Amino acid sequence: MILRDTTSSDWAGIWPVVEPVVRAGETYAYARDLTSSQARDLWLERPPGRTVVLTDDGPDAAVLGTAKMGPNRPGPGAHVGTASFMVAEHARGRGVGRRLGEEVVAWHRAQGYRGIQFNAVVETNTVAVSLWRSLGFEVVGTVPGAFRLPDGSYVGLHVMHLDLT
């Protein structure tokens, strides 16, 4: 697998990964009817942020997963980063999320961030919660009922944090 920064021509390969996640409405607080253009504006970070893709080897290899990262807040909060991850449905179980997560942690460390904060991890997204825990993240707190699942039930959103100091 190859991990690299995105270029402007990558969106056509990333959107097929992002769209099913957005439409499913189970893991991200994005509008479920988000258009490709809106999603591109959300997902492709500008410096000091960064968006990466993980692909199979080869020049036209499909995108297996993607992550974006950068400061969580401006000004007095810019020393803490944040990130978002999506894994292609066809690539689940291959360690794609872990590879992206490790890259996110390494990048923030190299850039001198003092921590990484996830603002809204859906508590029923147990694969993600377990992965972040295994990378050292802790649940700082859980906002009760802050996420509405497609079946109409309400579940909590974890705030998770990794100390890099």
Added chain:
Amino acid sequence: MILRDTTSSDWAGIWPVVEPVVRAGETYAYARDLTSSQARDLWLERPPGRTVVLTDDGPDAAVLGTAKMGPNRPGPGAHVGTASFMVAEHARGRGVGRRLGEEVVAWHRAQGYRGIQFNAVVETNTVAVSLWRSLGFEVVGTVPGAFRLPDGSYVGLHVMHLDLT
């Protein structure tokens, strides 16, 4: 005191309240060099959000305080609101923050929100923390060191929540 929705001509009266708070860098994770134009875009909410001002009586009365409110997240998170408040330096100690806080809670209740979340309350901002607690908010968790004070020290950011269900 009169509380009312902002109009497009209000910014000239609001900016003198907002600017010292932004420049001080002690309570909001906004860039300290934010321009008036950038601050206006941040502060004046569009529907379904709302921005209000509290003024003394009279047609040309100065702005004593201002609050903005609306959904904290899009889509599956839009049933939880959020808000931000600023009180004019010359109006401290007159109950301006409390009046704005009560309005924020009443508005979210009337609009059918299931809760209100503050994402980043600086833990050393004890006046604000006490006020929100007195209105029923609880600290869900505290992200350690997530806010850099002007003296270079790092303090935590509280996530606070009020259940409206």
